[in-house]
Amino acid sequence: MLVCLAEDGERMIFNDDLLLTDKALWITDRAHDEAGKLLMGHPTGVPHKNLKARRFECWMTGMQRDGDWTFKRGLEIYDQGGMVWLATDESEPQQVGIKMRNVIWPSGSNRPSLVLYAYRPGEDRAVSYAWADPSAERIGINLRWMQASCTLTPQ
Missing domain, CATH: 2.20.25 (N-terminal domain of TfIIb)
Known part of the structure; x- marks a missing residue:
C-alpha cells in the first residue's frame, strides 16, 4: 500500500x-x-x-512485379503482437508484412492458437492467416505471392 x-x-x-x-x-x-x-x-x-512473449526468427519472400522474388532471413518477431515488414528489391518496392499473436480467447469455445497474419500496407485487416497449436515451435504461410516461416528461437 x-x-x-x-x-x-x-x-x-x-x-x-x-x-x-x-x-x-x-x-x-x-x-x-x-x-x-x-x-x-x-x-x-x-x-x-x-x-510472456516468445522470440521467433523468420524468413520472408515477396514476389516482385517481374516475377522474381525478394528473400530476407533473420527477421525477428515476438508472439505477442510483433510485426515485420519486407520491401521488395525493385525500383518501386512493394511491401508485405507479417504479424504474430499467441491468442488466448477470454471466453467462448475458440481454442488458444499461435496465429501468423499476412498484411498489405494501409490495410487494417489481414489478407490471410495461418494458425497452429500455441506451443508450436514453427509456423508458416504461403499465399503464392508471399511466403513466410517463423521458428522459435530462445534468447
Whole structure:
C-alpha cells in the first residue's frame, strides 16, 4: 500500500498486486480516496494479464512485379503482437508484412492458437492467416505471392 497526496491535498491510497509466473505477469492496481471511492483500476479487481512473449526468427519472400522474388532471413518477431515488414528489391518496392499473436480467447469455445497474419500496407485487416497449436515451435504461410516461416528461437 502507498499513500500519496493529490494536488488538491486529498489522500490517495494505492494497492498493487503482482503475480509473476514462467508464462505471465498479472497486475492488479487500484487507487481509492479516503472515503473508499475507486479512483483507478477495475471495479471488481480484474488484473491486466500480460503473457510472456516468445522470440521467433523468420524468413520472408515477396514476389516482385517481374516475377522474381525478394528473400530476407533473420527477421525477428515476438508472439505477442510483433510485426515485420519486407520491401521488395525493385525500383518501386512493394511491401508485405507479417504479424504474430499467441491468442488466448477470454471466453467462448475458440481454442488458444499461435496465429501468423499476412498484411498489405494501409490495410487494417489481414489478407490471410495461418494458425497452429500455441506451443508450436514453427509456423508458416504461403499465399503464392508471399511466403513466410517463423521458428522459435530462445534468447
